[in-house]
Amino acid sequence: MTTVVSAAEEFVPPSAPDFWQPLVGEGAFALTRSMVVMVLVTIGLAVVMMMVTRRLAVVPGRGQFRLEGMYGLVRNSIGRDIIGSAHFKPYIPLLFTLFTLILVNNLMGIIPPIQFPTMSRIGFPLALALGVYVVYLVAGVRRRGIVGFLKNLVPSGLPWWVVPVVFVLELVTFLITRPVTLTLRLFGNMFAGHILLLLFALGGEYFLLHGGGLLTVISIPAFLMFFLFSAFEILISFLQAYVFILLASIYIAEVYADDH
Amino acid sequence: MAIDNAAGVLAAAESGEGGFWESTYPVIPHPGELIVGIISFAALYFIYKKYVVPRLETMLAERQKTIEGGIERAEAMQAEAKAALEQYRAQLAEARNEAAQIRDQARAEGQQILEEMRAQAREESERIVARGAEQIAASRQQVINELRGSIGALAVDLAGRVVGESLADDARRTGTVDRFLDELDGMSGSGAVAVPEGTR
Amino acid sequence: MLEGNLAIIGYGLSAIGPGVGIGLIFAAYVSGVARQPEVRGVLQTIAILGFVLCEQLAIFGIALAFVFS
Numbered sequence: 001m002t003t004v005v006s007a008a009e010e011f012v013p014p015s016a017p018d019f020w021q022p023l024v025g026e027g028a029f030a031l032t033r034s035m036v037v038m039v040l041v042t043i044g045l046a047v048v049m050m051m052v053t054r055r056l057a058v059v060p061g062r063g064q065f066r067l068e069g070m071y072g073l074v075r076n077s078i079g080r081d082i083i084g085s086a087h088f089k090p091y092i093p094l095l096f097t098l099f100t101l102i103l104v105n106n107l108m109g110i111i112p113p114i115q116f117p118t119m120s121r122i123g124f125p126l127a128l129a130l131g132v133y134v135v136y137l138v139a140g141v142r143r144r145g146i147v148g149f150l151k152n153l154v155p156s157g158l159p160w161w162v163v164p165v166v167f168v169l170e171l172v173t174f175l176i177t178r179p180v181t182l183t184l185r186l187f188g189n190m191f192a193g194h195i196l197l198l199l200f201a202l203g204g205e206y207f208l209l210h211g212g213g214l215l216t217v218i219s220i221p222a223f224l225m226f227f228l229f230s231a232f233e234i235l236i237s238f239l240q241a242y243v244f245i246l247l248a249s250i251y252i253a254e255v256y257a258d259d260h
Numbered sequence: 261m262a263i264d265n266a267a268g269v270l271a272a273a274e275s276g277e278g279g280f281w282e283s284t285y286p287v288i289p290h291p292g293e294l295i296v297g298i299i300s301f302a303a304l305y306f307i308y309k310k311y312v313v314p315r316l317e318t319m320l321a322e323r324q325k326t327i328e329g330g331i332e333r334a335e336a337m338q339a340e341a342k343a344a345l346e347q348y349r350a351q352l353a354e355a356r357n358e359a360a361q362i363r364d365q366a367r368a369e370g371q372q373i374l375e376e377m378r379a380q381a382r383e384e385s386e387r388i389v390a391r392g393a394e395q396i397a398a399s400r401q402q403v404i405n406e407l408r409g410s411i412g413a414l415a416v417d418l419a420g421r422v423v424g425e426s427l428a429d430d431a432r433r434t435g436t437v438d439r440f441l442d443e444l445d446g447m448s449g450s451g452a453v454a455v456p457e458g459t460r
Numbered sequence: 461m462l463e464g465n466l467a468i469i470g471y472g473l474s475a476i477g478p479g480v481g482i483g484l485i486f487a488a489y490v491s492g493v494a495r496q497p498e499v500r501g502v503l504q505t506i507a508i509l510g511f512v513l514c515e516q517l518a519i520f521g522i523a524l525a526f527v528f529s
Contacts, residue, residue, distance in 0.1 A: 016286040016526050026279055029292040038293075042300035049312045056319040058326050071316055077501075092317075093309035101304055123289040127297030131305070181516050184287070188519030191286060243512045246505070285527045 011206045014198035019120055019191070034121040037114055041104050049100075074099050074245060082249040087256045094135055095245045098128060102186065102244055106237030109194055110230050119190040119240075122183065129182035132248040137174075140255045178251060182244065189240050193233050200226035414444070471525035474518065481514035 022030035052067050060068055074096045079088040102119065109117030119125050140149045153170040154163055204222030207215045281290055418440050489507035493500050 017282045019286060020279075020282040022281075027281065028290065030281070032290065032293060035293055035296045038296055038300050042304050046304060046307045049307070053312050053315040056315055058319065058323045068316075077505075081505075093305060093313045096313060097301065097305045097308045101301065121290060121293050122287055123291070123293030124297040126289050127294055127301050130298065131301055184523055185512065185516055185519050187287070188522050189515075192519075192522050239508070243508060246509065247512065250509070287523050287527060 011203070011210075014195050014202055018198060019194075021116070032121070033116055034118045034124065037108050037116055037118045038105065038124060040114075041101070041108060041118065045100055045104060070100070071096065073242075078242075078245055078249050082246070083253045084256055088249075091135070091249070091252055094131070095249060098132070098248060099241050099245045102128065103237060103241035106190060106240060107234065109190060109197075109237070110233050117190040117194050119186050120194050122187045125183045125186040125190075126179075128186070128244070129179045132182060132251065133179040136248075136251045136255060139252060143255055178247075182247060186240055186244055189236055193229070193236055197226060197229055197233065200229060465525075467525045467528040470528075471521045474521035478514045478516075478518040478521075481517075482511055485510040485514060 019034075021033040023033055023036065024031040049067075052063050056064060075088075075092055079092050079095055082088075083091060105118040105124070108114045109120070140152075143149075144152055150167075150171075153174065154167050158166060200222050204219040204226060207219035207222060211218065421436060421440070485507055489503055492503050
């Protein structure tokens with residue numbers, strides 16, 4: 001962490017390179033801190049989910065009740081209400097995976113021993129967005145065929161000269177804008193949120209250790225803001241997970257909408 | 261270490277100071293991370309699809325069934341209770357009906373018994389009256405027979421006496437007849453009324 | 461001495477638009493819920509969707525700010 005090292009002389013604000021934390025190796029395939037967090041979260045989620053769902057009772061216990069609350073949110077208020085009760089069943093695993101994976105990974109940005117939001121490395125949100133992308137494209141093509149899928153991009157009843165423009169715009173939306181915005185939103189929120197936290201933490205530390213005099217006192221509100229934004233990050237974590245599957249299900253629902 | 265442009269990025273990558281991945285734009289995905297992300301996402305998706313979601317769905321379906329079963333059972337119970345109430349009501353009406361019938365029957369029977377007894381009493385009284393009449397008739401016959409037997413002797417006796425007096429005078433004659441008649445009166449007290457009727 | 465980057469100022473400017481937009485969305489959401497509290501669930505989803513589409517611009521801004529810094 002170059003920032004901390006150089007903080008001795010002069011305050012260097014946190015920036016993008018702080019998120020590059022290779023543990024083993026160098027270059028494109030180095031084992032980074034975020035990879036470790038991601039793998040740990042995946043294994044932890046898998047183990048917990050398998051254990052909780054191994055013995056499911058009709059009358060739920062405490063653990064099962066919480067899981068059911070989360071599952072009910074994903075299944076009913078997002079899957080069923082947005083995709084529609086006729087088609088939502090096959091997409092529940094996807095939505096539930098996305099929701100739990102994003103939520104826990106985001107929370108890892110605040111939970112003390114780890115404190116690194118996996119999703120602030122763009123590779124991971126991109127991987128999730130690619131999953132959604134493949135699913136809604138495949139679902140669309142499978143439902144209407146490639147020609148029907150392309151035809152369905154343009155709403156009927158437009159004057160003939162608008163059709164090519166709308167077609168190109170819609171195609172770009174489908175193929176590029178949607179996955180990119182999905183990725184960037186999650187990445188940007190986590191990245192910016194973590195930078196903000198870093199800024200308060202490092203700034204507070206700098207004022208405390210190197211400020212001298214009155215500036216030392218400023219470190220108190222800085223640390224206070226750190227705690228405040230940590231709490232705010234919890235809200236953001238949840239909201240981003242919710243929004244990600246909300247958008248994913250809206251994209252999937254469009255496949256089943258009969259008119260554009 | 262602030263890098264101003266892309267050329268700087270490349271220069272830093274070439275010089276090896278921090279490496280390309282440290283100083284590049286944060287929006288360029290790191291291939292290793294992308295691969296790890298895809299693999300863990302796919303693995304978790306597989307686990308959820310294969311185990312977690314089917315289990316949850318089975319449980320939800322089961323719960324739905326249990327709730328529906330409970331409703332059904334409650335409905336059945338209610339129907340049963342209704343049926344029991346109906347049956348009870350029907351039984352009550354039947355019992356009431358039966359009681360009325362029994363009362364009617366009893367009344368009719370009483371009437372009949374009364375009639376029978378009345379008829380019996382009438383019969384009895386008639387029988388008694390008939391027997392009385394018979395007895396009277398028998399005793400009258402007896403008296404008549406007795407009188408028939410003795411009246412001849414009496415008449416002869418009377419005639420002898422009348423002749424014996426030799427008809428001395430009228431006064432004596434009437435006295436004799438009167439005496440005879442008195443004698444007759446004294447002989448049979450009660451039969452005195454019937455005798456003159458039968459004999460005349 | 462302050463050191464900075466023009467890209468960050470650009471980001472600050474670009475955040476104005478989404479800020480106003482998000483404010484408008486939640487103002488409409490609040491008044492909608494106040495008028496008809498029973499449709500809160502539906503409005504919430506729509507409001508969050510609008511918020512997300514608006515916020516997306518600010519997120520683009522922050523990503524591009526780091527790209528051009």
